[in-house]
Amino acid sequence: MSTLTRFRPGRLSFSTSFLTAALVLVFLVLSASQPASALPAFARKYGLRCSACHESWPMLNYFGQKFKDNGYQLMNDRDAPIWQNPGYWPVTFRITPIWHRVSAGKVEVDTYADGNPTGSTIQRVTSSGFDLSGLDFHTAGTLEKNISFYLLPSSDSTGAFHFEQVFVRLDNIFHSPWFNIKLGRFELDNLLSEKRILTLTGNGGIYQTYHFIPVGDGNIFGQIGDNQLGLEYMGHSVDDRTRISAAIVSSSDGNVNLSTGANSYTGFFTGSQAFDAGRMGVQRVGFYAMVGEAATYYLTQGGVPLGGSGVANKGFSREGFVGQFYFGPHVDLTVVTQHGSDNPWFGQGYGNAILTDGNGGTTATCSSPTPTCPLNNVPGTALPAGAQSPTWNGYTFEGHYVYSPQLIFIGRYEVEKMSQQANGAACTACTGGLGGGQSASNLGNITSYTVGFRYNPFMTSRAGLAWHNEYNWLHQDGTGPAIGLPYANINTSEVLLGLDFDF
Amino acid sequence: MGATAVLALPMSLWAQLTQYDLNARLGAESHVGNTTGHAKDAALPYRRFCVGCHGPLGDGNGENAPYMQPPMYQQPRDFQLGVFKCRSTPTGTLPTDQDLYDAITRGFDRSNMPQWNTLSKQERADLVAWVKHFSPRWANEKPGTPIVIPPEPEVTPERIKAGRDVFARVQCWKCHGVQGMANGPSASTLTDDLGRPIAAFNFTDGSRPKCGDTDKDIYRIFMTGLDGTPMPSFADNIKPEEAWDLVFYLRTFMQQKSKEKVLAKQLGLKPVDPNAPAPTQ
Numbered sequence: 001m002s003t004l005t006r007f008r009p010g011r012l013s014f015s016t017s018f019l020t021a022a023l024v025l026v027f028l029v030l031s032a033s034q035p036a037s038a039l040p041a042f043a044r045k046y047g048l049r050c051s052a053c054h055e056s057w058p059m060l061n062y063f064g065q066k067f068k069d070n071g072y073q074l075m076n077d078r079d080a081p082i083w084q085n086p087g088y089w090p091v092t093f094r095i096t097p098i099w100h101r102v103s104a105g106k107v108e109v110d111t112y113a114d115g116n117p118t119g120s121t122i123q124r125v126t127s128s129g130f131d132l133s134g135l136d137f138h139t140a141g142t143l144e145k146n147i148s149f150y151l152l153p154s155s156d157s158t159g160a161f162h163f164e165q166v167f168v169r170l171d172n173i174f175h176s177p178w179f180n181i182k183l184g185r186f187e188l189d190n191l192l193s194e195k196r197i198l199t200l201t202g203n204g205g206i207y208q209t210y211h212f213i214p215v216g217d218g219n220i221f222g223q224i225g226d227n228q229l230g231l232e233y234m235g236h237s238v239d240d241r242t243r244i245s246a247a248i249v250s251s252s253d254g255n256v257n258l259s260t261g262a263n264s265y266t267g268f269f270t271g272s273q274a275f276d277a278g279r280m281g282v283q284r285v286g287f288y289a290m291v292g293e294a295a296t297y298y299l300t301q302g303g304v305p306l307g308g309s310g311v312a313n314k315g316f317s318r319e320g321f322v323g324q325f326y327f328g329p330h331v332d333l334t335v336v337t338q339h340g341s342d343n344p345w346f347g348q349g350y351g352n353a354i355l356t357d358g359n360g361g362t363t364a365t366c367s368s369p370t371p372t373c374p375l376n377n378v379p380g381t382a383l384p385a386g387a388q389s390p391t392w393n394g395y396t397f398e399g400h401y402v403y404s405p406q407l408i409f410i411g412r413y414e415v416e417k418m419s420q421q422a423n424g425a426a427c428t429a430c431t432g433g434l435g436g437g438q439s440a441s442n443l444g445n446i447t448s449y450t451v452g453f454r455y456n457p458f459m460t461s462r463a464g465l466a467w468h469n470e471y472n473w474l475h476q477d478g479t480g481p482a483i484g485l486p487y488a489n490i491n492t493s494e495v496l497l498g499l500d501f502d503f
Numbered sequence: 504m505g506a507t508a509v510l511a512l513p514m515s516l517w518a519q520l521t522q523y524d525l526n527a528r529l530g531a532e533s534h535v536g537n538t539t540g541h542a543k544d545a546a547l548p549y550r551r552f553c554v555g556c557h558g559p560l561g562d563g564n565g566e567n568a569p570y571m572q573p574p575m576y577q578q579p580r581d582f583q584l585g586v587f588k589c590r591s592t593p594t595g596t597l598p599t600d601q602d603l604y605d606a607i608t609r610g611f612d613r614s615n616m617p618q619w620n621t622l623s624k625q626e627r628a629d630l631v632a633w634v635k636h637f638s639p640r641w642a643n644e645k646p647g648t649p650i651v652i653p654p655e656p657e658v659t660p661e662r663i664k665a666g667r668d669v670f671a672r673v674q675c676w677k678c679h680g681v682q683g684m685a686n687g688p689s690a691s692t693l694t695d696d697l698g699r700p701i702a703a704f705n706f707t708d709g710s711r712p713k714c715g716d717t718d719k720d721i722y723r724i725f726m727t728g729l730d731g732t733p734m735p736s737f738a739d740n741i742k743p744e745e746a747w748d749l750v751f752y753l754r755t756f757m758q759q760k761s762k763e764k765v766l767a768k769q770l771g772l773k774p775v776d777p778n779a780p781a782p783t784q
Contacts, residue, residue, distance in 0.1 A: 046615055046617075047555060047556060047567030047570060047571065047615050048552075048555055048556075048567075048615070048617075049551075049554070049555040051550070051551040051552070052551065052552050052555070061551075062621040062622070063552065063617075063619065063621045063622070065621075066621045067617075074610075074615070074617040075617070075618065076610065076611070076612055076613065076614060076615065076616070076617055077612045077613050077710045077711070078576070078613060078614075078615075238618075238620070239618075239620040239621055240621055241621075276623045276624055276625075277623070278538075278623070278624075278625050279625050281623050281625075281626070282621070282622075282623050329544075329547050329548065329626075330547075404547065404550070405547075405550060405551045460555070460566055461555050461566065461567055
């Protein structure tokens with residue numbers, strides 16, 4: 001669901017000099033649409049309750065993961081649409097009416113005296129009210145036995161639509177579960193799926209680890225939580241205990257119309273193995289690695305970067321481990337780690353000169369002087385002295401207490417820590433970080449807590465409804481306004497209550 | 504047929520079964536290999552995975568049961584009857600815990616019962632115990648003794664031809680058709696023990712037999728019968744060595760590549776003639 005476009009904190013009036021930091025936050029928020037993939041259409045087709053496939057809707061359990069890996073098939077020889085009532089059409093919609101309260105600390109606001117502006121000050125801005133999520137139309141299923149599809153037109157809360165997910169998948173090629181090919185725009189093969197996340201707030205409705213970008217960094221292409229355009233191979237054992245996948249995607253962060261690099265691609269690789277641990281349940285450990293390159297120089301026309309013309313590719317990588325651990329039928333914990341690294345050019349703000357928004361559009365017109373706008377590595381540009389590869393480490397811990405298939409408690413702790421800033425000790429005129437000299441070692445670090453519960457008053461194979469309650473708190477180092485408080489930290493919190501339903 | 508005998512159990516044993524009665528049986532256990540399953544531990548997984556079809560009382564009246572209409576789909580199993588198709592035990596007897604475990608793991612092709620092989624072994628064993636707690640049969644009877652399956656002999660042209668004679672003699676073709684296409688003269692009249700229409704197995708459409716698709720599974724199916732269905736046990740009509748011949752012959756119908764198909768083609772094997780006198784034993 002494209003929730004974040006609606007659940008994001010109130011628009012912050014950051015000072016110009018901190019627009020870069022704000023852009024990072026905006027990317028964190030705007031780029032993370034969250035189409036849930038709980039499909040009553042599947043439940044209606046197969047007569048299984050939501051709980052058969054979902055630990056709690058929309059998060060998959062092992063059976064649901066296998067169903068997905070089989071191309072949304074039970075493999076019961078009745079998967080092809082020819083076996084369905086001709087009136088059956090696999091459509092599900094999802095939308096969430098909510099009430100939420102957003103509180104953003106250290107916002108720079110104008111001050112007035114006698115109706116005249118007197119300057120600015122820093123204060124906390126809190127707003128609350130009733131709101132809506134975006135709307136998702138999921139259509140998915142099989143075109144024929146072993147040929148699957150997914151089409152997800154998704155809107156933000158204003159009704160602006162884009163294609164969040166579109167793919168065709170050839171399943172069980174050569175009658176083997178080890179050969180499945182997917183083409184289109186799809187979620188990367190993350191075991192902890194952001195598209196099936198159980199939380200909905202602006203900062204808690206995404207995995208920070210999947211979207212982290214250092215302050216001042218211009219590389220938006222390494223966000224593994226975003227749906228990407230590409231081709232994926234996936235294979236798994238019959239019981240799904242062993243899974244592998246490899247995808248090649250355009251380095252466009254899922255943007256259509258070849259809007260970014262002229263010839264830049266990214267690879268995403270995963271592998272995992274599950275083990276039967278008796279009464280503890282089935283445990284899974286795995287890894288992922290994203291290795292890619294993206295453009296830093298875009299041809300210009302009248303000084304404006306041209307979409308699809310990006311060259312001068314530079315590299316980046318994200319890699320980590322994933323563990324899904326069950327402690328009996330009620331308690332589970334998922335751990336995701338990440339080590340990320342960007343080429344120094346990205347660290348200095350080069351990369352997304354087009355300002356794509358992840359949905360095929362652009363985020364804004366970039367008219368401010370650098371470094372607030374992503375930079376363009378035009379011929380003759382020199383990397384500032386002291387520039388170095390920004391690197392960081394991230395950790396996500398998400399635990400659940402499943403009281404019953406109808407009631408789940410959620411807790412998440414995430415931390416993203418820079419291990420090397422883009423602006424090194426030799427920097428005097430760097431354009432990364434906050435610009436200028438060496439960055440503080442903790443600049444941009446993020447800590448986030450999310451707790452909540454979802455209660456489904458009924459559980460059938462026809463529709464889903466969850467009473468959703470959530471609290472998120474996010475802390476980021478050094479990206480607040482500078483008025484008297486250099487390197488101020490930002491604390492943002494949000495409370496959200498809603499009725500999350502699909503049919 | 505054993506299933507008929509089971510249906511003759513006093514109706515009061517299960518017709519009025521309540522949650523209260525079931526709670527009294529929560530001590531039911533299963534033993535699968537070295538894993539002991541406990542019914543009391545399966546309440547959550549049953550509610551999560553199974554109740555939509557099999558219902559809270561295990562009577563096959565889950566919310567989706569009305570939409571599973573035979574012969575396209577089979578109705579969910581009524582666990583209260585304690586009658587099961589896929590067993591290693593003689594007809595009319597209870598299945599072993601391993602049989603139930605295998606059924607949960609394997610699922611049933613051409614039905615809405617999927618393979619639950621993603622569940623842990625313990626969860627599946629617990630579910631076996633849970634299934635048992637629905638029927639009073641387990642309180643009063645022991646599971647049957649699994650039939651003995653002799654080692655599989657080498658496939659030969661002679662054995663395939665002998666299998667065809669068995670197919671003709673015990674009149675498999677009456678339901679399954681002379682070419683295994685489920686179009687025998689009796690096929691359209693078949694009903695299960697509850698009077699619901701049921702289809703004979705079509706060997707030729709590429710689907711898998713419900714109770715497993717290894718040679719041993721096929722042997723076991725016709726030697727134990729599928730209780731609750733018109734498929735009887737042929738244990739009294741087919742000798743063990745003849746049973747293997749029949750397995751080889753049935754393989755010649757199936758889409759999957761096999762040595763049997765190659766040999767049948769070399770032999771120019773013709774389908775049985777339903778009008779010919781049945782071969783003698």
